[in-house]
Amino acid sequence: MNRTPLAAPPRPRRAVTIRVRILAGVLVLLAAGVIGNSVAGALTLRHYLEDRGEDALRDSGDRVHEVLARGPHTLNDGQLAALAAPVLGITVVGRDGTVVDHVGDDVPDAVNELTADRPDQVVTLTDHPSVPDLIARRIPTSGLTAGTANGEVSVSALVLTVRTDVDRMTVADFISRQAGSVGITLVLASVTALLILKFGLRPLKQMADAADAIASGAREERLPTYSRRSETDRLALAVNEAFDVQVRAEDNLRSFAADASHELRTPLATVSGWLDLYHQGGLTDPGDLDRALERVDGEVGRMRLLVEELSLLARLDAGRPLDSAPVDLRRLAADVVQDAQVIAPGRTVRLHAPRPVHVAGDGPRLQQVLNNLIGNATQHTPAGAAIDVSLEESGGRAVIRVADDGPGIASEDLPHVFDRFWRAGTSRGNARGGSGLGLAIVQAVVHAHHGTVDITSPPGDGTTVTVVLPVPEPVPGPGQGAVPGRGRTRTARRR
Incomplete structure (x- = not known):
């Protein structure tokens, strides 16, 4: 052939x-x-x-x-x-x-x-x-x-x-x-x-050499720049910024993997310890066995919550749109405050919302924002510290404030409060603390609603978290019309 x-x-x-x-x-x-x-x-x-x-x-x-x-x-x-x-x-x-x-x-x-x-x-x-x-x-x-x-x-x-x-x-x-x-x-x-x-073209050659060095593993190497006027310098600055972003992303990924593995290691070790004790015959008493199962169930629930929070952050990072429907923030805040009062009856949790405020958004996710903020304040303040939740509409935006009169947050810790898996060096109330994802989820959900979130904590004067969400323009119904020259609509008077 x-x-x-x-x-x-x-x-x-x-x-x-x-x-x-x-x-x-x-x-x-x-x-x-x-x-x-x-x-x-x-x-x-x-x-x-x-x-x-x-x-x-x-x-x-x-x-x-x-x-x-x-x-x-x-x-x-x-x-x-x-x-x-x-x-x-x-x-x-x-x-x-x-x-x-x-x-x-x-x-x-x-x-x-x-x-x-x-x-x-x-x-x-x-x-x-x-x-x-x-x-x-x-x-x-x-x-x-x-x-x-x-x-x-x-x-x-x-x-x-x-x-x-x-x-x-x-x-x-x-x-x-x-x-x-x-x-x-x-x-x-x-x-x-x-x-x-x-x-x-010498700057371009130097830039190419530096880029080759970075590609070979020199992560700290950067393209040389001389001034901000020439095109090559502008290109070098842009490429350096891209390299910095990549390095930060890699560092964040490594930190994320390390933190996630650390968060999962503790409950897995607890579950593994109880199972080993059971296999070795150390849980012969029915009461001890029930207590072991409760501990295993608690740690499994903790891992399930961590995975759900990570999954939510992954979806938000991917830019997947959230559900959008009319949400009554006053009713939502009232439910969350009532739940907090039931969970911690010794706490003073107050709601200040004189009138309803409606936004377009994902109701369960916004409720999670309020739960995280109030839960964070409850967890990291002394038992006698009061928590005040206020809601108002100002300038076409809904403003939610969650304030406590606890000891506050150290100034060097404030830039990191929205980082994932971050915890303050010394807990403000609870020795164990949460997963470190609560405020990160708050920020991600608020940004997905095209809003902003800010935190202030003057030394010794408590902490205030402010969430600002856009309020949609009302749609004129029958017999209503927009007032000329105004962004809001009002009911037209009948003659």
Whole structure:
């Protein structure tokens, strides 16, 4: 069986560096500009020389016609030279068609022959074997004589000529000089551009080296910056910020994993200890067995609560939308306060809510926010400390405050109260404390409702947590309309 040989994989194309691309682009643009300018200069020079020759022929022809207009006239050598001054040559043709005199022209006979059948016209002679490149104009004459060595002879025509081969040589010399200038300019531009790119792109090379070092594991390495004005510095600052965010995320992930494992290790150790004691026959008394099962059930419940809280935070971090429905915050707060009074009957928990406040949100999650705040205040304050819950609407926003008159939070601990698994170094009331996720869940839920949460704790003056939630605009019903110029709506008066 014949097998088709596998085609060799294509070779990867060599990456073209930014330096080479910029240099090539600059040189192409510069070459196009310089060459275009040289071509335009050569064309302009050629047209100028051509126009100059034709103007010279025209001026000399006009002077010949002025001489002929004076009537019969005899030209001597001086007058003939004066007529030829604007041009390079003049040929005098006798009545028999032969050349009787000339000034400037080296080949008067050939010029006479080539222009014989084209009177009073500008004739261009190029690439002729016996005549250099030139333009000529043959002017017929009558009543004009010319003084020669053989006496006066009648003149039948004057042929004016302008050499153009010299002009062509001038243009060719200009082009050759321009070509040399273009080459020198491109060489100097290449050297200058290389030097500029070498120093100008040095920050990018240093950034690439630093990025390679970071990718190799140097987590503390950062891209160099010199100022905040250049594009490379702005890029370096942005990349450094991205690296910092990544490092913080990795640190948070490691801390999260360590804290979560720590939180699960204690209940797992408790459950494992009771099970080991049971297997070893240490729980023979029914009362001891019941107590062991209660402890195991409590620790399992603790682990279940921790997993539920972690799951909620994961959903909120993923940006999954919460349910949205009308929520009466006063009723919700009243239920939570009543539950707290039942759970801790020796506590003073008061609600200050003079009027209902409605928001659009997830009712169970908002209830969890209030439960966490009141539970946190109950857990971390002395038994005699009072807890006040206030609710009001201000500026189109619902404001919830949970304040206690406990010892407060140390100033160095305030920036960390919303961190996950964070606990103060010394508990304010309970020796064991919770999972350390309560305030983190509060912050996540409030932010998911497009609100804000803030905590203040003056030294020795208690702690106040303030939650601000947006209040939706009321929808006008039948017989209602929006008052012009106001964001809120009011019931329109009936006439």
